[in-house]
Amino acid sequence: MASPVSRTVTYSPAYTLVPTYECFNRCAYCNFRFDPGKSPWLTLPDAEILLKSLQDKGICEILILSGEVHPRSSRRQAWFQLIYDLCQLALSMGFLPHTNVGPLSCEEMAKLKNVNVSMGLMLEQLTPKLLNTVHKHAPSKIPEYRLQQLEWAGELAIPFTTGLLLGIGESSGDRWETLEAISHIHQRYHNIQEVILQPHSPGSQQTFDAPPFDPHQLPELIAKARQILPSDITIQIPPNLVKEPSWLLACLDAGARDLGGIGPIDEVNPDYPHPEYQKLQQILSPAGWELVARLPVYPYFDGWLSKELQRNVKEWRSAIGASSLSVPNHL
Ligand SMILES: O=c1nc2n(C[C@H](O)[C@H](O)[C@H](O)CO)c3cc(O)ccc3cc-2c(=O)[nH]1
C-alpha cells in the first residue's frame, strides 16, 4: 500500500505595512529602498485607517516590513518605537503581527516578542564573498550578524522565519552551507518555523544586472533542502516568483508546502503581483492539492507566546477551523 501523502499546501492571508522605505543599506538587488530621509514614515493615524479598511476581510497577518535606520543613528529609537506601536495597533485591532525589519539588537528583539506572534529575517547566503558584490554597501548583510539573529530568536523563544535568497552570486555549495547553518540552529533551539527559498527576481529599480534565478532549478534545490533541513521546518516558496503552473506543482512535489504571505502587493517584488486565490486553486486542485489558510505562527509554537497573544491566536485558530478564512475577500 502506498504511504499516505499529505496533500495540503498552506498560505497566510496577509497585508504588508511599511514603516519606511528609507534604508541605510544599498543591496544591489533591492527594488524597495529610498535614500535615508527621502521617504516619509508611515504615521499611526494612517496605519489605523488602513487597518480599519482590512477588518473582516479575511486578513489575519500584518507583515511589518521595513527599510532600516542605522543602529547608531539618532533616529533609530523613533524608528523602533514606530515599529513597536504599529505591531501593538495591529494586535489591538485583532490582527496577528509578523515583523521583518532587518537585524535588531537583542533588547529590541525581546521587546518585539511581546507584540509579534512570530518574526523573521532572511539569512540570504552565508558566504562572505557577497560582501564584495551585491552587499558591498549593505552592512546589515554581514552573515555573522544575521546568523546571530537566528540564535537570539532561539534564546528568546521567538518563532522564526528565515530563508535563502537565490541567484545573487552564490554557488550551489554555498546554498548547502547556508541550509546546514539553519539546520544546526534549529537543532539547538527548535525555533525555525519555515525556510523561504526565494528566487532573485529582477525589478525595475535595482542596480544588480543579473538574470532571475531560473525556477527550473527550484525542484531539485527543494528536494536537497528537504534532506538537509529538519522535517518540522516547512519549506516556503513565493508563487508570484514561480509563475509557470507546472513548475509550481514540481516545487510541491519536491517538498515545498507553503506559499507564504499572500496579499494585494508584494512590497519586496512589486513587479511580480501575487496570484489570485482562485487562480492558485485552479492550478493546485486538479493536481490534488488543497490550499489552506494558516496563521503567521505555526501551532506547535503557541506555547511560546504570552497569554495575551495566545488569546488572539486562539480566536484565529477557531475562525480557520470554521473555514471562514478559506477565501479571503481581497484575493
Ligand atoms: O510578500 C512577501 N512576504 C514576505 N515575507 C512574509 C512571509 O511570507 C510571512 O510573513 C511568513 O510566512 C509568516 O506568515 C517574509 C517574511 C520573513 O520573515 C522574511 C522574508 C519575507 C519575504 C517576503 C517577500 O519577499 N514578500
Ligand SMILES: C[C@H]1O[C@@H](n2cnc3c(N)ncnc32)[C@H](O)[C@@H]1O
Ligand atoms: C524581504 C526579503 O526579500 C528579499 N529580496 C530583496 N530584493 C529581492 C529581489 N529583487 N528578489 C527577490 N527577493 C528579494 C531579501 O532577502 C529580503 O530580506
Ligand code: SF4
Ligand atoms: S533589501 Fe532590505 S536591507 Fe537591502 S536595501 Fe533593500 S530594504 Fe535595505
